[in-house]
Amino acid sequence: MNKLNLTKQRKVILDLLQHSDDHPTASEIIERLRDQGHHFAYGTVYNSLKYLTEMELIRELKLGETASRYDARTDDHHHIVCKRCGKVDEVLTEVPAEWLKAVEQETAYRVDHAHVVLEGVCPACRIPQA
Amino acid sequence: MNKLNLTKQRKVILDLLQHSDDHPTASEIIERLRDQGHHFAYGTVYNSLKYLTEMELIRELKLGETASRYDARTDDHHHIVCKRCGKVDEVLTEVPAEWLKAVEQETAYRVDHAHVVLEGVCPACRIPQA
DNA sequence: TTATAATTTATACTTAATCTAAATACAAGG
DNA sequence: CCTTGTATTTAGATTAAGTATAAATTATAA
The missing domain is CATH 1.10.10.10 (Winged helix-like DNA-binding domain superfamily/Winged helix DNA-binding domain)
Known part of the structure; x- marks a missing residue:
């Protein structure tokens, strides 16, 4: 140690x-x-x-x-990237355990971790321009 | 076109x-x-x-x-990487739509796509060695 | 104190990928 | 078929992110 x-x-x-x-x-x-x-x-x-x-x-x-x-956040979480402006935000909602189970069944792997990068449009970029 | x-x-x-x-x-x-x-x-x-x-x-x-x-597979799917041998396999089980909804609620983003890389141990690497 | 180990520094190097300019291939119109 | 314009390939230079190395510095421990 x-x-x-x-x-x-x-x-x-x-x-x-x-x-x-x-x-x-x-x-x-x-x-x-x-x-x-x-x-x-x-x-x-x-x-x-x-x-x-x-x-x-x-x-x-x-x-x-x-x-x-x-x-600097070390707790387990994911990220979402805005495809318009490139902003990166945290996602704290955790991936459902049942989904990981389903993947284990499908692949026969032991699943240790899911690394998720979501893609979307951030609130600021969704504001319609005049 | x-x-x-x-x-x-x-x-x-x-x-x-x-x-x-x-x-x-x-x-x-x-x-x-x-x-x-x-x-x-x-x-x-x-x-x-x-x-x-x-x-x-x-x-x-x-x-x-x-x-x-x-x-060469272009249908929407994810991947799982074996942390022991580096093998990459396909994951066809789709991320639950409810989870994506939950992320939209949390982040206020419009979520277009989830890119998932799972990490685990493949069947071959899990076989106990003599 | 002296020895030993770890870290920082400056710089060279590696790797993945992009850029450039010249050569080549390709398609369309006369 | 020939000319012209456009797209692509080629070879090689360039960029960007990150790693490796060797010498100098700092910290640790006997």
Whole structure:
């Protein structure tokens, strides 16, 4: 049971994510760090994100874009992406257990986890323009 | 309504995918084409895959790995990835409509599509070793 | 203190995919 | 059949995200 090793850099990055209300990519994180006066090496940011993910302090989101996004919410939840503006929101409604059961029956796999990315149109983008 | 333009290269690639029982990546496709004696340019393969995807003759799968995979099944379905061996299988059981309704209520988005990647252990990997 | 291990830094490298410019193929009209 | 315009292929350069490496720095422990 190796204990948590939060270096200065890792703390700053974790803090940044915890105070973000969106889901930034690594390069957005680097940008924001620069804005705060931090000039961590490129590799350090990736290394820190990987470490924080392994320690389950943050989650890495692979939403089908070219770059991963990061989220300080670690409870199990899903995401919905607006196909118009690209906004990403959280989805807390959990996938029905019966559906997972049905998949186990169909595939003969043991199902451990469902990773769901929903696609739709966000409230703002649905407002009809004049 | 622009009509379908299946060049020799696109036909070969579509045919290859339709006769694959897995979900190859672009580089696996290039490899298999080489094995068949075809030496299409790198860019042609990507271009063809994009074209076939747009024409909805194939589907591009983004399963969270670094490279996209391609699937000649175009009916709506999901995928399950074995966390031990990496095998990818189809999931035809559809996500319950009530769940999508619940997500619409929660998020106020209009939900158009659910993209699900399940994670589990395939039957072969579950067999206990001697 | 001294040794040892982990981390950061800067930079080089890898991989997937896109872009570009020239060459080629293709279709339509004369 | 020939010309013209458009689309496609090709080869190679380029981009973007992320990983690897080696040296320097920092932290940990005997």
